[in-house]
Amino acid sequence: MTDSPDQKPEIATRKAPHTDYRGLERSKITPMFQHYIEVKEMNPNALLLYRVGDFFECFFQDAAIISRELELILTSKDGGKEIGRVAMTGVPHHALERYSRQLVEKGYAVAICDQVEDAAEAAAEKRMVERAITKLLTPGTLTDEGMLNARKNNFLAAVVIAGDNWGLAYADISTGEFHTTQDRHLNSLTVELTRLQPSEVLVPTNAPDINRLLRPGEKSDHLPDCLPENFCYSLRQQTPFSLTEAKNRLLLTYRVRSLEGMGCEHLPLAIRAAGGLLEYIEDTQKANQVPLRPLRTYAVSEFLVLDGQTRRNLEITQTVRDGSFYGSLLWAIDRTVTAMGSRALRRWLLQPLLDIKGIHARQETIQELKDNTSLRQDIQQKLREIYDMERLSGRVGAGTANARDLLALAESLVRLSDLAELARTGKSPYLKTLQKVPGDLEQLGRRVIEHLVETPPLHLKEGGIIRDGIDAGLDEQRQRYKEDMQWLTNLEVTEREKTGISNLKVSFNKTFGYYISLPRSKADQAPKDYIRKQTLVNEERYITPELKEKESRILTAEDELHQLEYEIFTDLRSQIAEFADEIREVATRVAALDVLAGLAEVAVYQGYCRPEIVPGRLVEITDGRHPVVEKSIGSPFFVPNSSDLGDGDGVEYPDLIILTGPNASGKSCYLRQVGLIQLLAQTGSFVPARSARMSICDRIFTRVGAVDDLATGQSTFMVEMNETANILNHATEKSLVLLDEIGRGTATFDGLSIAWAVAEYIATEIRARTIFATHYHELNELASILSNVANYQVTVKELPHEIVFLHQVRPGGADKSYGIEAGRLAGLPASVIDRALQVMGQIEKHSKIAIGLRKGIEKIKPVKETDHRSIQQLDIFGELETEGEEA
Numbered sequence: 001m002t003d004s005p006d007q008k009p010e011i012a013t014r015k016a017p018h019t020d021y022r023g024l025e026r027s028k029i030t031p032m033f034q035h036y037i038e039v040k041e042m043n044p045n046a047l048l049l050y051r052v053g054d055f056f057e058c059f060f061q062d063a064a065i066i067s068r069e070l071e072l073i074l075t076s077k078d079g080g081k082e083i084g085r086v087a088m089t090g091v092p093h094h095a096l097e098r099y100s101r102q103l104v105e106k107g108y109a110v111a112i113c114d115q116v117e118d119a120a121e122a123a124a125e126k127r128m129v130e131r132a133i134t135k136l137l138t139p140g141t142l143t144d145e146g147m148l149n150a151r152k153n154n155f156l157a158a159v160v161i162a163g164d165n166w167g168l169a170y171a172d173i174s175t176g177e178f179h180t181t182q183d184r185h186l187n188s189l190t191v192e193l194t195r196l197q198p199s200e201v202l203v204p205t206n207a208p209d210i211n212r213l214l215r216p217g218e219k220s221d222h223l224p225d226c227l228p229e230n231f232c233y234s235l236r237q238q239t240p241f242s243l244t245e246a247k248n249r250l251l252l253t254y255r256v257r258s259l260e261g262m263g264c265e266h267l268p269l270a271i272r273a274a275g276g277l278l279e280y281i282e283d284t285q286k287a288n289q290v291p292l293r294p295l296r297t298y299a300v301s302e303f304l305v306l307d308g309q310t311r312r313n314l315e316i317t318q319t320v321r322d323g324s325f326y327g328s329l330l331w332a333i334d335r336t337v338t339a340m341g342s343r344a345l346r347r348w349l350l351q352p353l354l355d356i357k358g359i360h361a362r363q364e365t366i367q368e369l370k371d372n373t374s375l376r377q378d379i380q381q382k383l384r385e386i387y388d389m390e391r392l393s394g395r396v397g398a399g400t401a402n403a404r405d406l407l408a409l410a411e412s413l414v415r416l417s418d419l420a421e422l423a424r425t426g427k428s429p430y431l432k433t434l435q436k437v438p439g440d441l442e443q444l445g446r447r448v449i450e451h452l453v454e455t456p457p458l459h460l461k462e463g464g465i466i467r468d469g470i471d472a473g474l475d476e477q478r479q480r481y482k483e484d485m486q487w488l489t490n491l492e493v494t495e496r497e498k499t500g501i502s503n504l505k506v507s508f509n510k511t512f513g514y515y516i517s518l519p520r521s522k523a524d525q526a527p528k529d530y531i532r533k534q535t536l537v538n539e540e541r542y543i544t545p546e547l548k549e550k551e552s553r554i555l556t557a558e559d560e561l562h563q564l565e566y567e568i569f570t571d572l573r574s575q576i577a578e579f580a581d582e583i584r585e586v587a588t589r590v591a592a593l594d595v596l597a598g599l600a601e602v603a604v605y606q607g608y609c610r611p612e613i614v615p616g617r618l619v620e621i622t623d624g625r626h627p628v629v630e631k632s633i634g635s636p637f638f639v640p641n642s643s644d645l646g647d648g649d650g651v652e653y654p655d656l657i658i659l660t661g662p663n664a665s666g667k668s669c670y671l672r673q674v675g676l677i678q679l680l681a682q683t684g685s686f687v688p689a690r691s692a693r694m695s696i697c698d699r700i701f702t703r704v705g706a707v708d709d710l711a712t713g714q715s716t717f718m719v720e721m722n723e724t725a726n727i728l729n730h731a732t733e734k735s736l737v738l739l740d741e742i743g744r745g746t747a748t749f750d751g752l753s754i755a756w757a758v759a760e761y762i763a764t765e766i767r768a769r770t771i772f773a774t775h776y777h778e779l780n781e782l783a784s785i786l787s788n789v790a791n792y793q794v795t796v797k798e799l800p801h802e803i804v805f806l807h808q809v810r811p812g813g814a815d816k817s818y819g820i821e822a823g824r825l826a827g828l829p830a831s832v833i834d835r836a837l838q839v840m841g842q843i844e845k846h847s848k849i850a851i852g853l854r855k856g857i858e859k860i861k862p863v864k865e866t867d868h869r870s871i872q873q874l875d876i877f878g879e880l881e882t883e884g885e886e887a
């Protein structure tokens with residue numbers, strides 16, 4: 001922590017500083033604090049960072065919060081003679097971005113109140129420096145480059161719920177994307193929100209604490225239950241979300257007469273959400289206009305549904321264990337070279353397609369780029385030279401882009417024509433879309449490059465941005481300035497010649513500007529027009545009327561030059577802002593090409609094949625691999641496995657596979673591998689397999705592992721049952737269901753019974769393609785009863801003192817778990833292992849289930865739903881018990 005000059009650590013005996021201003025008599029508070037409170041009251045829901053000199057300080061309650069959250073020292077400042085000390089925390093102004101980003105990441109809104117005039121001017125006039133809110137940062141409205149993750153969208157969402165119907169709009173204000181949708185069933189709203197992972201969600205309520213930002217996990221009675229707890233929620237007034245207001249706002253913003261063109265004219269909840277979202281942006285981004293792209297309406301049913309748990313279990317963008325990117329599917333296959341491409345790939349993976357045409361278009365492009373190595377490499381080379389046009393044009397549109405941003409955007413625009421030229425040598429769909437880029441974009445880029453110097457400074461008001469020869473007025477002023485500066489540079493020489501004093505010097509200081517200095521010993525030789533200003537021990541300092549005149553010209557010319565350059569720059573920026581939509585439209589195409597070139601690269605170097613998309617409900621994968629495990633352990637060490645499920649294209653396989661095998665043999669890996677291959681295929685990507693024929697599936701469901709959901713107070717078993725219920729209630733025969741252990745969180749008999757009934761229900765009632773990994777070998781009996789069920793096992797080789805994992809999936813059921821061997825490997829004491837073996841022997845000998853199953857479970861017929869009341873759960877095993885005993 002860097003101390004601000006006014007900071008004094010608190011001494012325990014002193015009266016505690018005020019952390020609440022409400023009880024204080026305003027007239028007795030210092031003027032600066034009065035202003036602070038005024039601003040704070042206008043922004044009660046944001047942490048207020050208030051500029052004081054070189055620091056941004058915060059006071060009262062905010063000081064306590066910031067000190068706690070950022071681990072900064074809580075100090076105090078004098079609030080007035082009769083008031084005493086006020087709690088204070090400060091951050092140095094140059095570290096503002098870092099600290100405010102940390103606060104926003106923790107779910108706070110942050111209001112920045114900066115000095116908006118030169119502090120020296122105010123000091124000279126003996127008044128308080130003028131300050132105003134210059135930025136209001138909330139998690140969903142960030143645009144500053146340093147606060148955003150380049151490879152991830154930053155979505156702001158708004159929801160409107162009416163009964164079981166809902167509307168959802170979302171925007172990324174840094175890239176301009178703006179989408180809206182409407183659907184039924186609140187659980188599908190939850191699914192959409194977890195897909196988007198918005199940084200902030202707006203909820204219209206009639207809560208008394210309107211405008212409050214709820215941090216992740218914070219509870220409120222005003223939040224509908226279907227909204228996941230792990231997001232930030234902004235409680236908003238209802239009015240902007242009313243149909244009339246929302247619709248008018250959309251019509252006005254887009255200057256249209258109807259919303260027909262945007263596809264949401266007849267979707268009132270989608271309109272309300274979108275209108276409410278726009279109002280929030282207007283409200284929070286007062287100073288900066290945020291131009292969004294035209295609103296696009298989509299239907300949730302256009303895409304493969306991946307619910308939150310499936311997305312998590314398949315580790316698409318982060319791992320389950322520690323939430324890291326390393327080890328996720330995205331990590332394994334992201335070979336994009338631009339931030340735009342990386343963001344697009346993430347979106348594509350989270351929203352795979354259902355439409356065969358769309359999948360084919362992507363496949364064909366990947367195929368062409370895979371086959372044509374030089375084209376792929378040239379394209380990637382060009383793409384590397386293209387900056388983040390989506391976010392750059394966003395900042396241009398918002399008027400926050402600096403000269404370097406503008407130059408980066410301009411260089412990208414110019415390079416587009418090279419990219420188009422390359423695209424013209426190809427013939428696949430995504431290359432075709434880039435064969436033509438609007439010519440005016442290139443011209444625009446060139447104009448910017450002509451205007452701006454090669455490496456412009458970061459600050460816009462300090463000059464040095466615009467090249468010579470661009471503006472006659474600027475050139476003229478520069479010339480005059482240069483001449484005056486030259487006069488000044490020569491002054492030392494000319495004055496030395498004139499006076500004959502060889503050690504005469506011309507220098508500058510802040511107090512009286514330029515001056516001539518003579519050694520004290522030569523002071524008597526000073527010419528008459530020298531006016532003495534200061535006497536030091538060894539030196540006399542003088543000014544001359546001519547020097548002062550030139551100086552004043554130089555200083556004014558400097559200010560004027562900076563202002564002129566700034567105006568030329570902002571004019572140029574506004575010209576580009578007018579093309580923001582066109583730029584972003586091209587940027588989307590560039591991003592898509594980047595994704596596909598990256599996937600082609602993966603296909604080449606990681607040996608992926610093009611899956612054939614066939615009608616029906618087929619999964620036919622030959623020698624499939626898990627993309628992440630393969631990359632982690634190295635391809636030669638990964639054992640490929642095939643998977644055949646469902647039917648289509650003239651073949652028929654089982655619908656449900658019971659997969660058994662010892663611990664750590666590779667069941668989970670196999671299960672996820674099938675899910676990931678299906679997901680990749682519907683993303684349009686090639687897949688890690690020797691060959692694959694796949695049908696489109698409507699949803700992928702997964703139930704993997706067991707994790708206590710402590711946050712919601714649910715036990716491992718309840719989480720498992722909830723997830724299973726969700727699958728049984730929503731899966732269709734077009735779905736792919738991956739179940740890893742069901743019924744382990746309860747007593748063995750209950751667990752086995754549930755697992756049995758679930759598998760049976762899926763195989764007979766739903767007929768979804770399913771892989772069911774389990775340690776209940778008893779489930780292998782299902783295959784002898786149901787024709788669409790088959791048994792597979794992950795094999796191991798048993799040696800005298802160890803087992804070797806072969807990781808091969810082969811037909812047939814395993815009859816041993818090797819759980820005790822796993823315990824031995826893990827280092828359980830030998831006596832415990834011996835005892836466990838003894839106990840297992842006894843259980844196997846006497847187990848009613850084991851005996852019963854061996855004796856003929858095929859007699860158990862699946863229970864019809866209508867009969868279930870009359871049959872007790874334990875009847876299955878009760879019947880077996882009798883038979884076992886008879887034996």
Ligand SMILES: Nc1ncnc2c1ncn2[C@@H]1O[C@H](COP(=O)(O)OP(=O)(O)OP(=O)(O)O)[C@@H](O)[C@H]1O
Nearest residue numbers: 637638639640662663664665666667668669670807
């Ligand atoms: N096909 C494969 N080729 C090579 N290694 C594999 C393969 N499948 C799995 N493995 C390795 O084996 C490890 C254990 O696999 P996995 O977690 O899938 O086992 P499991 O059978 O599900 O175990 P458990 O029953 O204990 O959950 C993986 O982390 C991986 O490193």
